[in-house]
Amino acid sequence: MPLFAFATTPMTSELPKHVPTSKAAKTSFLQQVRQRLMKEYDAVTKRLSTLMDKGKSMWEEYGNKDEENAAEVSEFQDTLSMEKNLEKSKADLEAALQQVDAGTYGKCHTCGKAIESERLKLAPAATLCTSCVLKAREQK
Numbered sequence: 001m002p003l004f005a006f007a008t009t010p011m012t013s014e015l016p017k018h019v020p021t022s023k024a025a026k027t028s029f030l031q032q033v034r035q036r037l038m039k040e041y042d043a044v045t046k047r048l049s050t051l052m053d054k055g056k057s058m059w060e061e062y063g064n065k066d067e068e069n070a071a072e073v074s075e076f077q078d079t080l081s082m083e084k085n086l087e088k089s090k091a092d093l094e095a096a097l098q099q100v101d102a103g104t105y106g107k108c109h110t111c112g113k114a115i116e117s118e119r120l121k122l123a124p125a126a127t128l129c130t131s132c133v134l135k136a137r138e139q140k
Contacts, residue, residue: 034100036124041093048086051079089125096125108132 099105106115108129115129
């Protein structure tokens, strides 16, 4: 099945509590989730592309003096950091889309319980429930 094709597999009963219970309502809900995830995926992909295009041309703007080289290195580090963050966001969104396709969207990867609806509204690619996030932070 293609990565971004809408799932035709039956929906599980393990979806978050805010998901409607009828099959038609679940399908509609997951279509809305898919649309939001795709919109965010497209935005991240566009920002990543813009950042990479900018990176290709920015090296021509600097000279050979120490101050110019330091500015070049600093900008490269900032760009690299942003690129890594965007690539992680893109991968997280791809994983969430795969979960929608598999019928497992909204299920915590650690404890298996439903992720809170408010958390999914704020972070649609979330893979952990609030309780598991807090436990993970405590362990650090």
